Amino acid sequence: MKNIPLYDVRPIQDLRDMIRQSVNLYGDRTAFLIKDPRAAGQSPAASPAQSSGSSDTRSAPYLPVSYKKFAHDVDALGTWFFAQSLQGSRIAILAETRYEWYVTYLATVNGTGIVVPLDKELPQSEIANLLNRSQADVLVYASSKQKEVDAIRDSITLVKTFIAMDSPSVTSDLSFWDCLTQGEAVLAQGSTDFTTAPIDPEALSILLFTSGTTAMSKAVMLNQRNICINLQAMCQMLYIGPDDIFLSVLPLHHTYECTCGFLCPIYRGATVAVCEGLRHITRNMQESKVTILLAVPLMLELFYKRILKSATSDPKLAKKFRLGLKISGLLRKIGIDKRKKLFSKVHDSFGGHLRLLIAGGAAIDPAIIAGLRDLGLESVQGYGLTECAPILALNRDVDYKDHSAGLPLPGVEIKIIDADENGIGEIVGRGPNVMMGYYENDEATREAIDSEGFFHTGDLGYLDKDGFVIITGRKKNVIIAKNGKNIFPEEIEFKLLQHDLIAECLVSGREDHEGETIVHAEIFPNEEKVREVFGDVPLDSKDVREAIDQIIRSVNHGMVTYKYIREFDLRPTEFEKTSSKKIKRTYAK
Secondary structure, three states: OOOOOOOOOOOOOOHHHHHHHHHHHHOOOEEEEEOOOOOOOOOHHHOHHHOOOOOOOOOOOOEEEEHHHHHHHHHHHHHHHHHOOOOOOEEEEEOOOOHHHHHHHHHHHOOOOEEEEOOOOOOHHHHHHHHHHHOOOEEEEOHHHHHHHHHHHHHOOOOOEEEEOOOOOOOOOEEHHHHHHHHHHHHHOOOOOOOOOOOOOOOEEEEEEOOOOOOOOOEEEEEHHHHHHHHHHHHHHOOOOOOOEEEEOOOOOOHHHHHHHHHHHHHHOOEEEEOOOHHHHHHHHHHHOOOEEEEOHHHHHHHHHHHHHHHOOOHHHHHHHHHHHHHHHHHHHOOOOOHHHHOHHHHHHOOOOOOEEEEOOOOOOHHHHHHHHHOOOEEEEEEEOHHHOOEEEEOOOOOOOOOOOEEEOOOOEEEEEOOOOOOOEEEEEEOOOOOOEEOOOHHHHHHHEOOOOOEEEEEEEEEOOOOOEEEEEEHHHOEEOOOOOEEOHHHHHHHHOOOOOEEEEEEEEEEOOOOOEEEEEEEEEOHHHHHHHHOOOOOOOHHHHHHHHHHHHHHHHOOOHHHOEEEEEEOOOOOOEOOOOOEOOOOOO
């Protein structure tokens, strides 16, 4: 096993300690790049197009918000919370990624109470249910969610204070920016109620709902020690510095983006640029000069496919591209790196400064990570769960295996239990980043965390000889063949997705007419490829079905008989996905 030193990090006790240290170290540096002039301390009148979070800001430049300004805004809003006697409150946030989200989060956890980040994509009935389940007192929301908030007011009786990030349409609701201004005035008068409020790093501070239906979702209880330990450990594994700029593209309510894409850069003195939406990523990359991007596998797969398509669109380009890869590979073997020069057009399309892509949320094809790295776009993947705040394992920038989920973080112990004859068993982890438990669900907590303190992830896999975590599938997805062997759907799905004609798929077990379990695949064909090969035909046409059938035959040929796909269906639409772009699986009860 390689013995490569970890990066040095500074210790932090809680998130208030983190931001105060960052202000002392990086005070006048840029913490955020925002397109709303209010966040940068400018009058909205200076740029009317930006006065609402839902307005078009494409022509607007990014505006810097310094560490000092951000910390002052956090203290001002926290001071307002105290002035309104809201200390001890549970404050829910329902909004897209924006400056007010960041301020509300830290103004809540740094002395006021418990923050409850909510998925803005949830239907209004689920939003109401989660607000009631979390016993939220305060709801801070964006104008984009005004319709949902108005529809559920009568059913969320525990919420007494509504704060609109934009101009409220209901007279009884408060304005975020008015609250901030009032808090600044109280702060200027010398109030220290918020800034000196005690913080217990072991107390419940963050309540996060896992994905799933309202009835099935669990509320994960995290404290500030969980988060701070995770921040320090991940930054020992990957170098993050003050010159880095993160482009925030993933949902901020998800702990992956919140911990790794918000708190981590603030801890390390980096900058966070707010992306205006997935369709604006390319332009925002250019504008922000992004250096680090957190992504889900689907995004990196799309990036890579577009690069390849552009680079091989005609024979001359394809030949030049392949020659570049060959030359680059030979030079790297003797310690010369010319990737950025050889593939300058690729780098320019990502803003010209991108140095690191981090994949999380699901497994990614190792060939894509290696392919991006060959072009000079360093890429790694990690492994985490909401219950682990969130990172358990991470590939390092100096020590990685592309087919693995990474090495356990410093201070985290990972082992395999109930292994089968191939050494594959459930992955369990123990460390100070593991959650306090599930809110108001002691039974689920006992099932998840054993008597030795190990969290049972529900993922199956093994540890290789170097200690890297290799994930083979989800425990609840496993199909038991009639011979008693385990079949991992993810393995078969991976093989299917190697074919351009297949865009998405789900593999599961079904009973045949004799009552035996067989492997079934549901497939969403690649619409663009179908048009290219067959013309304007339905996705479930005879030609497409026959082509998919041939793909399945070839996939079966490369597997043992009991793993064979025996039946398949074609679907005309994409699979329903979570806000983190994972396909939603359904399970028999």
